[in-house]
Ligand SMILES: Nc1ncnc2c1ncn2[C@@H]1O[C@H](COP(=O)(O)OP(=O)(O)OP(=O)(O)O)[C@@H](O)[C@H]1O
């Protein structure tokens with residue numbers, strides 16, 4: 725049984741996911757909680773290797789199924805090596821992207837049938853579903869502009885990768901479909917998902933997320 729709290733952050737490129745993960749982690753740590761900050765793809769040594777493969781702009785586009793299977797292989801390892809042990813120990817786990825991203829990127833905005841996503845989710849994620857998913861909503865142009873500006877300014881990205889990855893380099897139509905996909909996921913999972921306007925200032929968003937945690941996650945834990 726999970727004793728900790730599993731919170732995921734989702735949304736398109738440059739929405740501010742990594743920024744919010746960091747702010748929430750700092751807030752929880754200041755209150756004395758043990759927080760495991762992790763990300764997808766990645767989050768365990770094997771999954772981080774797969775991340776390199778998945779995000780490499782030099783890798784030619786591949787089949788959405790092949791791609792999704794690699795994402796789920798990485799996710800299986802990440803869950804077993806990092807997420808489940810941390811939850812079992814009663815920690816907070818904050819994850820920068822998770823299964824909703826595969827559903828949106830490989831299925832809703834690409835060609836993978838939804839039922840394949842459902843099955844992989846059942847097999848790999850099972851009952852380890854996030855208690856709360858923060859969906860960072862922003863128009864595609866603004867998110868991409870932020871990610872682009874971050875690179876032009878030479879600012880180190882919050883999650884440590886300087887180059888545009890394979891997904892970020894895709895066209896605007898694709899990124900608009902991603903935004904719609906995340907909003908659709910939120911509609912389909914209203915109890916789990918919390919949509920925030922990611923065009924607000926980072927501190928304003930962090931307050932909204934904190935209020936949600938105080939009213940939903942912490943109250944449920946009482
Ligand atoms: N609310 C905000 N308002 C303005 N700029 C922001 C906001 N949140 C983050 N930023 C800036 O936008 C850029 C992208 O933020 P961040 O790296 O947190 O986004 P991300 O969703 O993790 O992006 P990616 O999908 O590329 O990992 C960074 O330079 C960050 O400082």
Ligand SMILES: [Mg+2]
Nearest residue numbers: 741742882883
């Ligand atoms: Mg990020």
